[in-house]
Amino acid sequence: MKKLILSISILLVLILGACNSEATDTKESETKDEPTTITYQSEEGAVEVPADPKRVVVLSTYAGNVASLDVNLVGVDSWSKSNPGYDSYLADVEEVSEENLEKIIELDPDLIIGASTTQNLEKIKEIAPTVTFTYGKVDYLTQHLEIGKLLNKEKEAQAWIDDFKERSSVAGEEIKAVIGEDATVSVIENFDKQLYVFGDNWGRGTEVIYQAMGLNMPEKVKEMALDAGYYALSLEVLPEYAGDYMIFSKVADQDNSFQETDVYKNIPAVQNGKLFEANAEEFYFNDPISLDYQLEFFKESFLNSK
Structure with missing residues (x-):
C-alpha cells in the first residue's frame, strides 16, 4: 500500500512539473512572439518605431493625440505645454523645442513626433526614431488614426473616432x-x-x-x-x-x-x-x-x- 501511495505521489510530481514547464515554455514563447518594433509607413517612407513606446517627445501640434491614447510623454512643445486643457496630462512633462537638441537628448526619447516643417530634422532623427506629419494633409480624424497606427493603438484611435462622430x-x-x-x-x-x-x-x-x-x-x-x-x-x-x-x-x-x-x-x-x-x-x-x-x-x- 505504501509503495502504491509513493508511486502515485511521484507520478503527480512529474505531471505537475511537466505542466509548469509547459506553462513556462508557453509564456516565454508568447513573450518572444511579441514584436519590440513595428514599421510605420510615414510620409517619408517606412520608419521602424517601438511597438510600445515609453518615452515620446512631441515637437509640434500632436501632444494631445498622444496623451489621449494613454502613451507616456516626456517632452512637448511650448504651445502644448501652455494649454490648460492638457494640464492633467502634461504636469510632469518637460517643455522642449526643435532648437534645443541637448534637451531632447537629455530626455532619452524612444520616439519623436514632429511636423514636416520642424527644424533640425536630420539631427533629430539621430536621437531617436522620428516621424513627421504635414499639417492639414489629411483631415483631423484621419490624422488621429495615423497617430494611433504609429503608436500601435489603431483600435483605440478608431473607437474614439466612431464615438466622437456619433456624439457630434x-x-x-x-x-x-x-x-x-x-x-x-x-x-x-x-x-x-x-x-x-x-x-x-x-x-x-x-x-x-x-x-x-x-x-x-x-x-x-x-x-x-x-x-x-x-x-x-x-x-x-x-x-x-x-x-x-x-x-x-x-x-x-x-x-x-x-x-x-x-x-x-x-x-x-x-x-x-x-x-x-x-x-x-x-x-x-x-x-x-x-x-x-x-x-x-x-x-x-x-x-x-x-
Whole structure:
C-alpha cells in the first residue's frame, strides 16, 4: 500500500512539473512572439518605431493625440505645454523645442513626433526614431488614426473616432433645432494686433462646428478662408464676415480693445448675445482632448442661447 501511495505521489510530481514547464515554455514563447518594433509607413517612407513606446517627445501640434491614447510623454512643445486643457496630462512633462537638441537628448526619447516643417530634422532623427506629419494633409480624424497606427493603438484611435462622430452628429442636430437650420457661425481670433477668421480645418473649434456638427459658414468666410484655413482682415470689414453666431477664440493677454469699438459692438451677433468667447489656448488644437472640450463648450453655448 505504501509503495502504491509513493508511486502515485511521484507520478503527480512529474505531471505537475511537466505542466509548469509547459506553462513556462508557453509564456516565454508568447513573450518572444511579441514584436519590440513595428514599421510605420510615414510620409517619408517606412520608419521602424517601438511597438510600445515609453518615452515620446512631441515637437509640434500632436501632444494631445498622444496623451489621449494613454502613451507616456516626456517632452512637448511650448504651445502644448501652455494649454490648460492638457494640464492633467502634461504636469510632469518637460517643455522642449526643435532648437534645443541637448534637451531632447537629455530626455532619452524612444520616439519623436514632429511636423514636416520642424527644424533640425536630420539631427533629430539621430536621437531617436522620428516621424513627421504635414499639417492639414489629411483631415483631423484621419490624422488621429495615423497617430494611433504609429503608436500601435489603431483600435483605440478608431473607437474614439466612431464615438466622437456619433456624439457630434447628435449635438449638431440638437443645436440646429435651437438656432435654425440656416443660421451661420463664424470663428474669429485676435493675435498680435491682427484679426482672423477661420475655415473648417484650422483648430479653434472649426472642425467641430463645420465638419462634425454641420453648421453653416458665412459665404464671405467660405470665399476667403475655406481653402487657406484662415484669413486676416481689418476691423472695418469684420461685420462682412460675421455670422448669425460668432465664436471668439480669445487670447487674454493680447490687445482686445477692438471689442470696445462701435464697429464691433454693432455687429448683430454681439448685440443679440450670440457671441461666445472661448479661451484660445484651449481652442488651438484639434486632438481628442481638445475636440471633446470644444464639443461640450458648443453644446452648452448654443443650446442655452435662447
